[in-house]
Amino acid sequence: MSKSSASWRSSDRIPVAVVGPTGYTGLELIEILGRHPTIRIDYLASARVPTPRIDQEFPRLAHRLAGHPTGECEPIDAAKIAVRCRLVFLCLPHEAAMEHTPALLARGVKVVDLSAAYRLRDSATYERAYGHTHTDAAGLPRSVYGLTEWFRDEVRGCDLCANPGCYPTAAAIALLPLLRAGLIDPSSIIINAASGVSGAGRAPKPNLHYPEANENFSAYGIGVHRHQPEIAQTLRLKGGDFGAALGGEPLFVPHLLPLERGILETIYAAPATAGLDTLAVQSCLKAAYEREPFVVVRDDAPTLRDVQRTNMLHVNGRVVNGRVVLVAAEDNLVKGASGQAVQNANLMLGLDETCGLL
Ligand SMILES: NC(=O)c1ccc[n+]([C@@H]2O[C@H](COP(=O)([O-])OP(=O)(O)OC[C@H]3O[C@@H](n4cnc5c(N)ncnc54)[C@H](OP(=O)(O)O)[C@@H]3O)[C@@H](O)[C@H]2O)c1
Known part of the structure; x- marks a missing residue:
């Protein structure tokens, strides 16, 4: 069947596929798409043998399948997906995402990839950070980094969107408006971050085991976490002259929080201008985000409860004892993953960016 006569024309909702629906971002995506007025899930794709039924894997999804008739997963078959769907969400490990993306793009399907496979412009940086070969380096120039608020025009016209990491x-x-305005010294940035356990995915790991993680709090990947080069890349690309002047990578220290979901980051930087005060920092953030539907500049520091299970990112900035202190909170599975993926898919499909997300 050619694209022009494909089955989506018979429906007033746009058919999409979710590949990797048995993981946490896949589950969140199905929840969001279940409320979406314009998109329906036509294809759930899993590499498991035998393929699972998603309403048995997650019984609470039985009524949330966004128009999917059965909840039955099918094998990951690019040709079949391309006949039935206009866009695919890849909720897979990085290596699996770069395995399937070229075949999907070659068949004219748009891809929103939630993994890190296409986020870094340079395959050598990717390989250093992720410790394995990039098997589709030729595909990198085609991808657009999907930090929607800062790459909106590029996302609108792209067919491969690299959805950002949760911490980045x-x-x-939080940082881009202040960098662009030349208010903070790029060499002084320290990002102190904490994430709920779902940030590590659904596959069991010893340190995520309940007796290890519960009532515990630990730092990990200090100064060497994979998200550090991604943060540096975005600050360089969109941070204006001060971003371009970023020497190395900003210091980034993530922590594991004994909670299901949520990320809170406390970010420190030295002012680049004498006399910088809280009013100037807050005014800069508010000017950058006053029209943004999913970013709220708060007059107080946000908490995780303010943003959990929403696509909102709350941020507050102030100057304390000669240091700029920013506090940002988001849900790692929504704004940090599946919510932002839908925000990007909406743009790629010519829909209102907020569809299904407010
Ligand atoms: N969790 C977060 O907060 C978060 C935030 C932003 C981005 N991300 C990124 O999003 C992607 C998915 O994350 P997640 O948290 O949803 O992971 P997850 O819970 O571990 O789920 C991974 C999914 O991929 C499937 N899968 C695993 N290996 C596969 C393979 N070789 N071929 C095909 N399918 C395979 C799994 O299927 P089975 O069920 O059969 O194993 C499962 O459906 C990752 O790249 C992650 O880095 C995650």
Whole structure:
């Protein structure tokens, strides 16, 4: 069947596929798409043998399948997906995402990739950070980084959107306005971040085991986390002259919070101008985000409860003892993953960016 006569024309809702629906971002995506007025899930794709039924994997999804007739997963088959769907969400490990993306793009399907496979412009940086070969380096120039608030025009016209990492989303949204305005010294940035356990995915790991994680709090990947080069790349690309002047990578220290979901980042930087005060920092953030539907500049520091299960990112900035202090909060599975993925898909499909997300 050719694209022009494909089955989506018989429906007033746009058919999409979710590949990797048995993980946490896939689950969140199905929840969001279940409320979406314009998109329906036509294809759930899993590599498991036998393929699972998603309403048995997650019984609470039985009534949320966004128009999917059965909840039955099918094998990951690019040709079949391309006949039935206009866009695919890849909720897969990085290596699996770069395995499937070229075949989907070659068949004219748009891809929103939630993994890190296409986020870094340079395959050598990717390979250093992720410790394995990039098997589709030729595909990197085609991808657009999907930090929606800062790459909106590029996302609108792209067919491969590299959805940002959860930690980099909060860090970049908090820092970019101040960097662009030349208010903070790029060499002084320290990002102190904490994430709920779902940030590590659904596959069991010893340190995520309940007796290890519960009532515990630990730092990990200090100064070497994979998201550090991604944060640096975005600050360089969109941070104006001060971003371009970023020497190395900003210091980034993530922590594991004994909660299901949510990211809170406390970010410190030295002012670049004498006499910088809280009013100037807050005014800069408010000017950048006053028209943004999913970013709220708060007069007080946000908490995780303010943003959990929403696509909102709350941020507050102030100057304390000669240091700029920013606090940003988001839900790692929504604004940090599946919510932002839908925000980007809406743009790629010519829909209102907020569809299904407010
Ligand atoms: N969790 C977050 O907060 C978050 C935020 C932003 C971005 N991300 C990124 O989003 C992607 C998905 O994350 P997640 O948290 O949803 O992970 P997850 O819970 O571990 O789920 C991974 C999914 O991929 C499937 N899968 C695993 N290996 C596969 C393979 N070789 N071929 C095909 N399918 C495979 C799994 O299927 P089975 O169920 O059969 O194993 C599952 O459906 C990752 O790249 C992650 O880095 C995650």
